Amino acid sequence: MLRRIVLGLLGLIVVAAVSLALWEPLTAEAPSAPTFKPQDVRIARDSFGVPHIFGKTDADVAYGVAYAHAEDDFSTLQEVLAMTRGRAGAMLGEDGAKVDYAAALLDVRATTARDWPQLPADVRALFTAYAAGLNHYADKHPGEVRLSGLFPVTGEDVVAGFVLRSPFFFGLDSVLGSLVEGKPVGREGGPALDATGKLIPREPTPVGSDPADRLTPVGRDPADNGSNAMAVAPGRSTDGATRLVSNSHQPWTGGVAWYELVVHSEEGWDFAGANFPGSPYPFLGHNKYLGWTNTVNRPDLIDVYRLALDERGKQYRFDGAWRPLEEKRIWLKVKFGPFVLPVPRTVYRSVHGPVVKNDEGAFAIRYAGIDQANMVTQYYRLNKAKDFAEWRAAMAGQGVPATNFIYADAKGNIALFYNAMFPDRPAGFNWRATLPGDTSTALWTKTLPFDRVPALVNPRSGYVMNANNTPWVAAGPGDELDAAAFSPLLGIEDDMTNRATRLIELFEESGRIDEARLKAIKYDTAYARTGYAKAWMDRLLALDTKGDPALARAQDLLRKWDWNLDGKGRGDALALMVLRPANGRHYQRRAPPDPREVLSETVAHLQDHFGGLDPRLGTVLRLRHGEGASRVDLPLDGGNDTVRASTLWDAEPDGRLKVRHGDSFIMFVTWDRQGRVRSESIQPFGAATTRPASPHYNDQAPLFVRHQLKPVLFDPVALKASGARFYRP
CATH class of the missing domain: 3.60.20.10 (Aminohydrolase, N-terminal nucleophile (Ntn) domain)
Structure with missing residues (x-):
């Protein structure tokens, strides 16, 4: 009897585990595949693998853009598509679920559903064709599909991605993240005005709005844009x-x-x-x-309103009357190991816009471009x-x-x-402050x-x-x-x-x-001896380092530093690392960090990993990408606020700083006296950044670190003469 009970329980556990692993795709909406048949699409790959897409119509080109990009980075494209369908959590776990929550809170799908039929016909045709190109690639490569039921996608799905991501480029993620966690709201923008119209001195952004706490969309770096x-x-x-x-x-x-891409349509x-x-x-x-x-x-471009709720929290006062607070139950689909678990949340909305409830009350958000998809046009x-x-x-x-x-x-x-x-x-x-949410006079x-x-x-x-x-x-x-x-x-x-x-x-x-x-x-790598950098360096040099020989030596190096992160002078690596925290706080409009703490941590890092305070900058700051035979590991220059930008990095186990954000796509464009155009460009890695087997996984990296560019073969005649490979998707 006991054995049968145990076996029965094990069976139930197995059924439950299988259900948790499989239920999410079964509940996902399955839209109809977009109807689009390309007339004539060709893709050409130049010697660096950059796609040049040719089509009879603009829609043909969009179809080819999708297919070519999928050839190079289908994995990331799927992450973006999962965001638009509220399934990022099912693919990426907790971080993806935060994006799904933001999409539900901003009511992205309702905006897209309303605006899609109103978009110009040629715009809808373009997005429909692009979706069809993605579906075509997925059909041909089913083994690369990361999430069951993700395809087919529609043009409306693609537009939803624009609606979701657009406001995050001017700080909406920071505001949402702070409100969700009940922290002080860090605000972007210029001076504040009081009720009489006088300027209010700006205070540093509160520590509680640290970018690490932000609600971060897939792929976006949360700091130091x-x-x-x-x-x-x-x-x-x-x-x-x-x-x-x-x-x-x-x-x-x-x-x-x-x-990078080049497009040509008839x-x-x-x-x-x-x-x-x-x-x-x-x-x-x-x-x-x-x-x-x-x-x-x-x-x-973002305003926050405090709502006055009734005792039940179901209504808010507005212009002397009570209005119902819109309320919607959602289920976030969150991947934990092999399982996807449903996590309930409630999203709210008022006449102002999305509403977040926390321990401090209920706050509505209104932002530029709210509830519109016109950016795609x-x-x-x-x-x-x-x-x-x-x-x-x-x-x-x-x-x-x-x-x-x-x-x-x-x-x-x-x-x-x-x-x-x-x-x-x-x-x-x-x-610049939290606004009253009970009056239409404050609602633009x-x-x-x-x-x-x-x-x-x-x-x-x-x-x-x-x-x-x-x-x-x-x-x-x-x-x-x-x-x-x-x-x-x-x-x-x-x-x-x-x-x-x-x-x-x-x-x-x-x-x-x-x-x-x-x-x-x-490609300038220098710091001006003014502004926050000068003030910060003065604070470092003013520290009392008696009794700490290592800090004193660091100060001496910084006094003699030439203010240029070109990798040629002494103290470049030390200066790079001590300047980054100051720049981050300056850009985020926060008070500077503790100078002794920054200097001590930097000195410890350099001594522990490099045996001294003066390793060459290129030894410390690295362009690293890939593993095994496809790996590159090259020296870099510049810093996180130099014109040649190495903005953000991660410290690796060997102490090297692996750059992950900074100078990315660079393009020089020239029109001569006669108006003829030519251009050059470069990327840190290559055209196929998630395809280690591709020859274009890292082929631009050596040029990138040497400040060199490659030609953009914009003229189709020059492209053909270069020996480019042409094919049809």
Whole structure:
């Protein structure tokens, strides 16, 4: 009898285990496969494996973009798709479940379902074709599918990915993460106003909003966002050329790592640039006529409201009446080992937007671009623009909630647009504080038109630049934008980075600029002896190190350091490591760290792993990727706020610092006097970053560490002459 009971219990356990392993795909929605049959799609791979996609129609090209990207990184594409379907937790565990919660809280699928039928027909066709290309690859390679029931995907699924990820680029993840955990909310943006309209001095962001605590979307690095962008006009060039430098800083792998591609359609879509996994088109780069790049900007685009709830927590007061708090039960699907467990959560919504309840109360969130998918149309129209007027008209569509756009074209125009969907906020509230949620007078419903966006077009200096700094100084001394002409309610940042300071210094001292000089500017590795870096170094050198010979020796090295992380001077590795914490706090608008603690930890690390305080920078800072025969391990230079950016790294067991974020996709674009375009580019690894067996897994790395570029074969004739491999998906 006992034996039968035990066997029965074991059987139940086995059934339960099998059920936990298999139930999630059975409950997943299975949409119908998109109906799309390509007319003519060809993919060409150049000598570095970069895909060039040719199609009869734009939709054909989008189909090929999906297939080519899947060939190189199907694994990451699936992570992005799982996010859009609320299944990231089932694939990635607890971290993925946080993204699923955010998607449910923001009601991403409802937004997409409402906006999808209203998108222009050509945009829907593009996304439908892209989804079909992903499904085609999945059908041909079923062994690579990581999550049962994930395919087929639809164009609507792909659009949902844009709706979900877009607000995280201006800090919504930080606000959500802080509210969910009941911590003080760290806010982006510029000055605060009191009820009388006077400026309120800005306090450092509370320690409780540390980026490590953020609710982080798949693949996005949670801290120290950065990018550099530069454009030089013909009048400032030695040869009359117009030049654009795209130098985005992104993670080197994952859901927001750049993927290079070139597209050609018989419908007139020709573009070279890079996208993120899950996009049918490049987000930056150039066509024959014009180009642009982006840097992260940080206006105050998020408002938090405290709701007044009734005793049951079911209603909130608004304009003197009680309204029902929308409530929806969701089940997060969370992978634990081989099992996927259902975890219940409740999401709330008020007239303001998503609502988070914590021990401090109920807080509603309103943010730029809330509940809209227009960014997918804007990016496509920018790709197809043929002159400055068309490009500017696409920008005026205001689908992209935030990010600087730095522009250049064949006619010699250059410009910086501090793009943001600024809330049309009424005066009389401190918009940098938690707002009253019980009155419509504090609830904005519109955004300001595009002509209210700060912009600098064709400045006298002949250059524009941005390195995640305030837009007022985009073209150097004498060409500043007038900050007083813009309302403080816009919340435009007044930050300066070392990169911005150095770029202005370098442009101002350069005179006329040729191609070689522009490249030298881009690869600058120096720190300016001003700002937060100077103040931080002074604090380190002022420490009383009597009785600690190692710290005293470190101070001596720092006193003699040449303020350049080029890997040639003494003390570079020490300076790199002590500057990073200060820069992180400065960028996050927080109080500086403890200088003794930072110096002590750095000294201990260098002594333990390198037997001294002065190893060569390239010995410590490394580009590492892969294992075994496919592995690369190369020296790097630059730091986390130098123009040549090695932004974030992980300390490896051998003490080396493995960079994972910084200079990523780099592109130099030139239009000569006759308006003819050519470009060069580079990536840290290669085109196939998750395919170790591919010859293009790491083939760009040696060039990347040597500050070298490869040609972009934008002209199909040059591509064919190079011996590129053509095939059909």
